[in-house]
Amino acid sequence: MTGKGNLLVIHRYFWPQNYPYAVMLKDIVEQVADNFEQVSIASSVHHCSELEARKKWAVEHGYSLKTLKMRSEKGMNVAGKVFIMLRYCIWLCWVLSRTRADVVMVATTPPILTAFVVRFMSKIRGYDYIYHCQDIHPEASKKSLLAKVPVLFKWLSSIDKANVCDAKEVITLSEDMKRTLVQRGASPNNIHLINNFIFKQLEQGFGLQTETTDNIIRLVFAGSLGRLQNLPFLFELIKKYRNSEIVEFHILGDGVLKSQLEADIQGNSQTNVKFYGQVPLEEALLTMARCDIGIVPLSEGIIRVAYPSKTMMYLSTGLAVLALVEQDSELVNYLEQNELGVAVSNTCQQQAYEKFNAFLTSFTKDPAMRMAIKTQAEHDFGKRAILSKFKKVVK
Template identity: 25%
Template sequence: MEEILIISNYYPPEKGAAANRIEQLALKLHQNNYRVTVVCPLGNYPKGTLFPEYKGKFSVTEKRDGILVKRLWIYPSVSKNLFVRILSVLSFSSCLFFYLLFKKTPQKVVVQSPPLLLSFLSVLVLSWKNKKIILNVSDLWPLAAIELEALKIGSFSHKCSLFMEQFIYKKSTLVLGQSEEIIAHVGSLFQNKKCYLYRNFPDHNLGKMELETKENEPIKLFYAGLLGVAQGVLELCQKIDLKGLNVELHLFGDGAEKNQIEAFISSQNERKIIFHGMLDRKMLHEKLQTLDIAIVPLKTRIYGSVPSKIFEYSALGFPILYFGGGEGETIVKENHLGWVAQVENYTDLNRQLRLISSLKKQELDLIKRKIFETTTVTFNLDHQIQNLISQGVF
């Protein structure tokens, strides 16, 4: 049985797309006869405080569904203070650097990027040790940081980030890109680099669609995920126009905008936006079964980024209302997964909502079933992993 190591900044019981994505990769490799080890921080995301089971500990080794998980110390934080956030990143990165330097590691290593500093230090040490480095790129940094206005072009931080980005692409054995745009970007920098598309397909193991479409109830739109600045959920709540429509918006999640969102909802007379808080993945999927359409927003179009929610929820049978631009827009259109509104264009979004409001429940149920049938074949994680294994990626 071959060994493989995965390095990630997130892993369950942490919540969110990044943790779910890495867990799915680990489980699928395990199912294909790899002995998988994951190195990650002590659980703290998204609240930025250590989970009770990890408090007072420097490191923890545990087994989760056949995966050996080694958790290293981190000073957790979701502070907006730049110094505190850098300190948090450096704490885990430093522990990881010495772990990789002195511990025996498998010949094959998957390195998740971003965070950029984490992937840089990992690739640095692993290249010294002549390991096969499989760089799994889910977002393009620092490009995404520039588009989100978190970095200024030409600043010292930007120059350092560009150096680290080029270093990890150059020193990695091959690159897994979550989008065609990522593959194109890496290829533009290093034309001979082996690059492979690896989508964030889920693994729901459903033989049939489990969604219920309830008559005599409003059409229930939902957002489930991080309530951060990049997603723009607060602005969505402020600018979405549900007045006179047969539509409700249900919100699930946690993050920096949570308190503002709750305050805004409580100030509204017409309670058509309902906040449910953060639920674990299993409970969330049970709660979602009686809802109707997943909205996937981004505050700005980010080159290279394809929200995993497109795959996650369409694979359950949910139509997608996509509001983020870029490659995600193409995926929704080409696979007939629902509706697309121009990114940052709330006039267009509200026009799409009026179309959705006019749907009969029988029409909506038929749309769900068609999407479920399509995605069962098109977004198949088993086929994707087996194809990559056959090509010698892992």
């Protein structure tokens, strides 16, 4: 490393933990490392095998590690998750009180509190920090209990507004998200738009070998079966195709609504909907490669505070995209201007069904179109293109 200054990268998860941002962050670190004399990573591990792999990687590249051994919070109740988060943030205070970093990079996991700790300690230690807003909180959590406690929501919003305003640089994913930050009172001058990159693909040509040639149109949803995805609205549309012999729906993922959605489909005596549950990424990509259309459903307002990264995964396997999202969003403009899919209403069932059905009726399977979609995705969201943007900002 031949640059000046020291960098500390902070995140709750880091490679080889198999979370999308944890995997992407490894590539980001390797890309920006030449901008600094020394690079350190502060993160947690769940298993000794994770730590050994991370240590080996750090030694190979000359990075240093700050590591906290923690249990996974999966399956914990709310109290357990709060305890885990507080323990992590206390440890983070300890790390930051001893850091020699000139620049600290922090993201939104855990939301708000991690960035607050980084901001607070920056006043004491004198470092600059870069805030990577993968989501905008507390707005992205508005459908949770926060919506029932307006005072808490307002207080958390004021904290994160300060987190953004005090950052040397802010990175977020879309114009819609940037607009939300500016409407909060942040300056647009230090907000950079860098979307997520395609961090995992099928082997070259492998996806094409799995594509189907029959006349059945296969639609796939891959992601969290949670409340931000507008899934009850989507499934009302899906149920209209109960008797269809040329449409199939493949649902990948897990979440709080999974049991309810499965019961809804069973109650509708519908056999053209298949639930897979949570599957490894490679299996998810293989399933996508056998489908034709990827579904991106979002609850109203979510596109302003988050960006559906499943979009890139769909496009990378050559799928057209069907988005249930506000029409005046960057995502809709991108899909329609590049002829990569269509958007339908996420609030009006009748309007959504009419456009949804028109899209399915006119859809044809075309290998050349799939290849064109893949090419466009690589151009816009390929690793090389996106990482070059990070190198210009994280310095």
